[in-house]
């Protein structure tokens with residue numbers, strides 16, 4: 001019986017002058033992901049109604065709430081008929097009518113219309129009662145110049161900003177619990193995310209690849225199109241493993257990750273790098289370690305779950321559905337390489353000295369970006 005879905009953007013309204021650009025982006029994202037026509041009118045977007053559209057709107061960042069609705073001409077009789085029809089099969093209910101008027105042409109006040117429609121409902125439904133504070137049914141009418149919208153429910157959207165309004169970033173993804181959650185949080189702030197994953201075959205195998213693919217497939221539901229750069233890092237890992245200060249291995253590798261990520265970002269016009277680092281979680285994620293790693297990046301490094309407790313991240317992972325994929329056993333690149341006693345306070349001069357000794361390092365990194373990165377497109 002519904003014909004349309006009325007979409008509200010909430011948080012966007014705080015964005016002042018940029019608002020229109022945001023709304024257009026939101027409409028474009030809806031159009032791309034749901035494959036429906038969108039109709040922007042003031043502070044609302046309308047699309048056609050279907051059950052599938054109702055479900056899929058949960059994947060669109062930037063939506064505050066939405067309602068299955070019926071559109072009427074702004075005509076009292078038509079509005080009343082539709083409202084009465086909407087509640088026709090509901091029995092023994094308490095109700096409330098809420099009218100929001102955004103039209104100067106329409107002469108009645110919101111309150112007058114609420115009373116009129118309320119009385120009409122009482123007349124035609126003998127077992128209905130008005131309850132203004134906690135009604136079973138809330139009949140809402142939005143009155144605009146030409147059309148009016150009648151609806152019964154408001155479904156909460158996932159909020160955030162439309163993907164793409166905040167640029168695009170390269171996200172370092174592993175098969176762990178943290179990095180998918182971090183990517184989701186960046187997306188929610190309106191950033192388009194593409195991924196970089198380092199693998200070290202034959203130590204990492206199909207399982208590692210399948211895991212990351214599954215995670216990206218899931219996250220791609222929010223974007224529609226996502227690129228995964230898969231770097232075969234085996235040669236570099238073996239080479240860095242030659243260092244005589246084994247306790248520095250993992251920091252050396254991570255610095256190398258960020259040099260590669262920076263070059264890839266430069267080549268493909270990304271505006272930043274993000275990851276799932278979490279303060280203090282492991283030796284390579286102390287303030288000191290993150291400093292000596294990040295200074296190899298030409299781009300800002302964003303860490304959306306920096307201060308999460310592990311339990312918070314786990315709960316978020318469960319909510320978005322990546323948790324079950326992440327906990328499947330597979331060989332992870334970093335775990336394979338982690339020394340028994342990693343340094344907790346690595347020194348930059350020491351790292352630079354060790355890197356100088358590995359004199360093929362920058363050449364191998366250059367070769368990696370040029371020849372050993374596979375580009376995979378995920379399209380919904």
Ligand code: ATP
Nearest residue numbers: 172173174176177178179197198275276277333334
């Ligand atoms: P978890 O901590 O849940 O095991 P994680 O993804 O956080 O998973 P860490 O070892 O803590 O793994 O790594 C810290 C961050 O470094 C990750 O969040 C990710 O951004 C990046 N990273 C780790 N391993 C890789 C990899 N193989 N490829 C790309 N990025 C990686």
Ligand code: MG
Nearest residue numbers: 178276278281
């Ligand atoms: Mg981690």
